[in-house]
Each structure stands twice: as C-alpha cells, then as structure tokens.
Amino acid sequence: MITVPDIIIAVDGWSSTGKSTFAKLVAKQFGFLYLDSGAMYRGVTLHALENGMISGGAVDEAALEPALAGLDLHFERPGDGSTRLFCGSRDIEKEIRTMEVSGWVSPISAIPFVRRWVDERLHSFSEKGRVIMDGRDIGTTVFPNAELKIFMTASDEVRAQRRFDELAAKGDPTSFEDVMKNLKERDYIDSHRETSPLRRAEDAFELDNSDMTLHEELVWIQGLMQGRFGILG
Ligand code: DC
Numbered sequence: 384m385i386t387v388p389d390i391i392i393a394v395d396g397w398s399s400t401g402k403s404t405f406a407k408l409v410a411k412q413f414g415f416l417y418l419d420s421g422a423m424y425r426g427v428t429l430h431a432l433e434n435g436m437i438s439g440g441a442v443d444e445a446a447l448e449p450a451l452a453g454l455d456l457h458f459e460r461p462g463d464g465s466t467r468l469f470c471g472s473r474d475i476e477k478e479i480r481t482m483e484v485s486g487w488v489s490p491i492s493a494i495p496f497v498r499r500w501v502d503e504r505l506h507s508f509s510e511k512g513r514v515i516m517d518g519r520d521i522g523t524t525v526f527p528n529a530e531l532k533i534f535m536t537a538s539d540e541v542r543a544q545r546r547f548d549e550l551a552a553k554g555d556p557t558s559f560e561d562v563m564k565n566l567k568e569r570d571y572i573d574s575h576r577e578t579s580p581l582r583r584a585e586d587a588f589e590l591d592n593s594d595m596t597l598h599e600e601l602v603w604i605q606g607l608m609q610g611r612f613g614i615l616g
Contacts, residue, residue, distance in 0.1 A: 390415075390612065392515040393522035395581065396535030398569045399542040401592055402517040405535065405600055410515050411464060412601065413608060413616040418458065418508055420518035420525065422468045423501045424492040425479035426456040430470065437487060444494060451500045458508065482550070482557050485565055489572035492519075498578050519573050522584035531611055532587035533604075541593045542566055 392415065394406045403419055410417035427447075430436075434450065436443045455471045467476040478484070491497055505516065505525055518525070522532035537545075543563040550557050573581040583589065588607065592600055608614045 389511070390513045390531070391509065391526045391529040392513075392531045392533065393526050393529040393584075393587075394515065394517040394533045394535065395519055395522050395583070395587070396517075396533075396590075397537070397542065397581070398566050398573070399546040400535040400537045401545065401597075401600075402535050404597065405533075405590075405592075405604075406515045406517040407466075408597065408601060409604055409616075412605075413513070413614060415513040415515040416509070417466055418505065418514060418516040419466065419468075420501065420505055420516055420521060421488075422458075422476075422479060423456055423504060424488050424497070425484050426468050426470060426475060427451070427454070427497055427501070428484050428488045428491045429475055429479050430454055430456075431491060432483065432487065442487075442490060442494070444496075447491075447494070448496050451496070456504065480553075482555065482561070482565065485569070489569045493572060493576035493578065495578045519581040520579040522587050523582060524579040527584070531607065532584045534583040534587040534589050536589065536591045537593040539563065539566070 392406075392409065394402050396402050403421075406419075407417050409415060430450065431442060431447055436446045436450070457469055458466050459469050459474075460466055467474050468479060469475065492501075502525055509516065516525070522529050522534070543559060543566055546566060547557070547559045547562045550562065570581075590600065590603065595603075605616060608616060
C-alpha cells in the first residue's frame with residue numbers, strides 16, 4: 384500500500400486573479416480538499432453587517448470581538464463538487480459575494496483578532512489529508528511550511544473584467560468603474576495592513592494568468608505537481 388503524505392498547497396494573490404477557480408480545479412483534478420479562506424473573512428463581514436456592527440462608516444470592534452466566540456462558520460460539501468460556507472444551518476455562500484460585503488471585507492480582515500479567529504479555524508479544518516487553500520497570507524502566515532506555494536497575478540483590466548462579468552451574470556448592476564475601484568481599494572488595504580499583509584512568499588511560484596486559459600493553467604500545475612510530488616492528475 385502506498386502511504387500518502389499530507390500535502391498543503393497555498394494559493395495566494397491579488398483580488399480577482401482567479402485563485403478560487405484555479406484552486407477548485409486543482410482540488411478536483413488531484414483529489415485535494417479545497418478551502419477558501421476569503422470566504423471566512425466574508426462570513427465574518429456578513430455577520431457584522433447583519434448585526435449592526437458596522438455603522439457610520441466604522442466597524443464596532445468592541446461588539447464584534449465577543450460575537451466571534453459564538454459564530455459558527457464552517458464549510459459544507461453538498462456532493463456536487465462545490466464547497467459552501469454555512470453560518471450554523473444557513474447557507475450564506477450567495478450573501479457573502481455581494482458588493483456590500485466586498486466593500487467591507489478588507490477593513491474587517493485587517494483587524495488582528497479577526498485574523499487570529501479565522502486562522503484557528505483554517506487550521507482545524509485542515510487537520511488531515513491533502514489540502515489546497517487560497518487567500519492572501521496562506522503561504523506566508525497560515526501555512527508557512529506549505530509543500531507548494533503559488534502566487535497569482537493578472538493585469539488590473541483583466542481582473543476587473545472577470546469580476547464585472549461574474550457580477551453581471553448574477554444580475555448585479557455594479558458598474559465596471561465601481562468594480563475596478565473596489566479591486567484597487569482591496570489590493571491596497573490587503574497589502575498595506577500591519578497584520579499579515581498580502582505579499583509573495585519568497586519560495587512561491589508566480590502564476591500570471593492575464594493571457595492564459597484555464598486549460599493552460601491546468602497544464603502549468605500538472606507539470607509542477609509531477610515535478611515536485613510525482614503526482615499525475
Ligand atoms: O479571496 P476573496 O476576495 O474572497 O477575499 C476577500 C477578502 O478577505 C480580501 O480582500 C482580503 C481578505 N483575505 C485575507 O485578508 N486573507 C486571506 N487569507 C484571505 C482573504
């Protein structure tokens with residue numbers, strides 16, 4: 384019998400670079416568990432918005448900190464290959480992707496106690512097996528010893544267009560300019576915050592997918608997986 388080692392793949396990068404699409408594809412192709420760390424920050428943000436902890440343009444940190452103790456955010460897999468974020472028994476996957484949540488998630492995720500809370504959960508979700516996790520600080524802070532680290536980039540125009548198309552397909556009327564503005568604001572806050580800012584880990588492989596198809600990204604990772612781990616997918 385072959386002993387299968389635990390492998391963690393960390394996928395970090397700028398907003399809307401297609402990290403989750405890529406990570407889901409790798410998870411499916413190679414049989415890894417996919418975990419979306421950004422969804423956790425979005426879940427905390429939704430909870431804060433729905434419970435009046437964001438008002439007058441500010442986050443009520445004194446109210447949010449104790450509220451986290453009773454917050455049950457976790458992932459469920461309905462069996463169709465998707466992973467959905469739940470708050471207790473409520474599926475919140477759709478609600479966490481709105482522009483309102485996107486507008487507040489970077490300030491919320493810059494709060495140190497929020498980062499500690501999310502990191503603890505990410506560690507507990509990934510206790511066993513092979514895991515691929517995407518985010519901003521997975522290869523630098525959450526799993527600094529990850530067996531494989533990937534850092535994703537793409538041009539601003541390509542990223543904004545992808546995000547705009549995604550929102551438009553869901554019937555969201557947000558303009559291209561607003562999408563671009565939100566993307567740049569998040570890039571700035573995510574990479575300038577004090578706690579665990581977005582940056583490329585020194586040992587990360589860079590993937591600039593501005594001009595790549597998903598199939599080309601797959602071929603790229605297949606080469607890496609075979610070379611690093613001898614895994615064919
Ligand atoms: O991947 P995403 O766009 O869904 O992430 C939403 C926000 O969450 C992102 O703007 C910054 C924050 N985030 C973070 O700070 N650290 C992570 N590991 C993942 C996301």
